[in-house]
Amino acid sequence: MTTTQQTPVHPTAAHGIPVLAELLGVSKQFGKGPATVHAVRGLDLQVRPGELLALLGPNGAGKSTAIGMVTGLTAPTSGSARLFGRDPRDVRARRRLGVMLQASGVPDTLRVRELLTQFRGYYPAPLPMAQVVTAAGLDGLEGRMFGELSGGQQRRVLFGIALAGDPDLLVFDEPTTGLDVEARRGLWSTLRGLARSGRGVVLTTHYLEEADALADRVVVIDRGVVIAEGGPDEIKARVPGRRVRARTSVDLAVASRWPGVARASREGPWLELLAASAEPVLRALLDRDPSTTGVTVTEPSLEEAFLALTSTTEATR
Numbered sequence: 001m002t003t004t005q006q007t008p009v010h011p012t013a014a015h016g017i018p019v020l021a022e023l024l025g026v027s028k029q030f031g032k033g034p035a036t037v038h039a040v041r042g043l044d045l046q047v048r049p050g051e052l053l054a055l056l057g058p059n060g061a062g063k064s065t066a067i068g069m070v071t072g073l074t075a076p077t078s079g080s081a082r083l084f085g086r087d088p089r090d091v092r093a094r095r096r097l098g099v100m101l102q103a104s105g106v107p108d109t110l111r112v113r114e115l116l117t118q119f120r121g122y123y124p125a126p127l128p129m130a131q132v133v134t135a136a137g138l139d140g141l142e143g144r145m146f147g148e149l150s151g152g153q154q155r156r157v158l159f160g161i162a163l164a165g166d167p168d169l170l171v172f173d174e175p176t177t178g179l180d181v182e183a184r185r186g187l188w189s190t191l192r193g194l195a196r197s198g199r200g201v202v203l204t205t206h207y208l209e210e211a212d213a214l215a216d217r218v219v220v221i222d223r224g225v226v227i228a229e230g231g232p233d234e235i236k237a238r239v240p241g242r243r244v245r246a247r248t249s250v251d252l253a254v255a256s257r258w259p260g261v262a263r264a265s266r267e268g269p270w271l272e273l274l275a276a277s278a279e280p281v282l283r284a285l286l287d288r289d290p291s292t293t294g295v296t297v298t299e300p301s302l303e304e305a306f307l308a309l310t311s312t313t314e315a316t317r
């Protein structure tokens, strides 16, 4: 952790717990007139030291736009974004921030060592080169040109660049996209270590098991607004659901209209229902088709909770 910083962490109103970054009632619109896109609408978000926060949401939900406002790359249309208590575009705040975005803009012809040296040079107290290389899994790649690396190796370089300044807050937009299983697990462990050392870590991900395995707090965004927030277990509990699967002749369209049924799907003879609770569904199934067999009831995964939270009742055949 950088020890030379003069800037105090911004003390927020909420119980005096320090906040590294926050969005307060932030909205962002792109375009004008009938073509206006409301990417983010009235979003509140806070990131605290030592926490790993995952932003989840379907494509186009507003996750990258939210991250852009936290990191000062995008100005809010209304509301306020603060980074270490300052405007996120203020260089004194940005020096304490490490960012890894989806698009890189890194020159293909620079070698990994040159890139890391260049980025370390932007910061007052950068992380030692050897630590950056090890944490990002770049051992042996230091002499290679960026443009000649594989997609996964390039992601690791970008990760190294985000770490280079030894930042207090790290923001990653889909950091594990394109990484193989081993590299992903390695990155998870690094992210956990960063949070344990007191840094704030924010990431967006499409891998829901990643948020489940990693995050202290999950914020689910849909159409620009927060629709759920809490620990992974709390998010799952927000859908007080059970997945009921059974071999039955009950019609999909009928079952999908039962009260409390959030999703229904059929695969051959198997009907699967995500429902608020299992008992009424089991009763209804057996009433309609006494020969229903093979019933299993399970808790929803984070993925199912996420789908139920971000979609209206949907029946698929």
Ligand SMILES: Nc1ncnc2c1ncn2[C@@H]1O[C@H](COP(=O)(O)OP(=O)(O)OP(=O)(O)O)[C@@H](O)[C@H]1O
Residues within 6 Å of the ligand: 030, 031, 037, 038, 039, 057, 058, 059, 060, 061, 062, 063, 064, 065, 066
């Ligand atoms: N520069 C821009 N100009 C116009 N529209 C934009 C711009 N950036 C984002 N949008 C729109 O804002 C909405 C939110 O986009 P955003 O990239 O924040 O979503 P996301 O949750 O990160 O999606 P994904 O998971 O696909 O990366 C989308 O409808 C997108 O098309």
